[in-house]
Amino acid sequence: MGYCSECGAEADVDAKFCRECGTELLDRSQSESSTIPDETESLDEESKSSTRGEPDSSIENDEEGIDTILAVASVGMGLIVGMLVALAFAEIGGSAFWFLVTIVGVSYYLYSRKESPRSAIGSGLYITAIWLILAPLLFYMGLAGGADPDTAAGTGQAVGSILGMVIWGFVGLLLAIVVGAVGYFVNRGAD
Structure with missing residues (x-):
């Protein structure tokens, strides 16, 4: 029928x-x-x-709860990136504000992707690699911008800042390449 x-x-x-x-x-x-x-x-x-005391089969077993391991991985990567951002804005100003904004933003981004914790760590390492390049540049820009060009000390500060940008920018680039490669292999293993 x-x-x-x-x-x-x-x-x-x-x-x-x-x-x-x-x-x-x-x-x-x-x-x-x-x-x-x-x-x-x-x-x-x-x-x-x-x-009959059996579980209700019509209710799906949804995963709407908090994935603790993913949350810890996301917040951990958010803290690492937040520290780099705070370093970058230490001389410019507002480092505490940008530290908090970065922790919340990066952690939310990595957690909301709802992938594995390993993938969150890999993507967090990519973001860290970007900030390893930017942090020394922004830090020394703040020093160079605050230098008084009319005095010898100010001129020395400006020259030292430019040298610091070049040297630590290059070191940051090398570290970024290593961290980015580690992030790549971590993400590759997550698939």
Whole structure:
């Protein structure tokens, strides 16, 4: 026996149209794959399963809770990037503000991707590599910008800042390449 998808009346297996409403009936093979079970039938099944003490099979086991390991990995990478950003803004100003914004932003970004903790660490290492290049440049820009060019001390500060930008920028670049490569292999292993 089959049922009409419009009115719910019983229909013979061989019937092409519903006797009650005249709606065209689908083949048995089509109706099984495309029909939605009646709500009353699913409610009856739920009440039967709950009265027998069995878990309710109609409720999906969704993963809406907090993934603790992913959260710890995301926040850990957020802290590392936040420290680099705080270093970058130490001379410019607002390092505490940017530290907090970076922790929240990076942690949220890495956690919201809902991938594995290993993937979050790999992506966090990519972000760290970018900031390893930017942090020394921004730090020394703040020093160079605050130098007084009319005094010898100010000129020395400006020259020292430019040298620091070049030297520590290059060191940051080398570290960024290493950290980026580690991030690549961590991400590659996460797949």
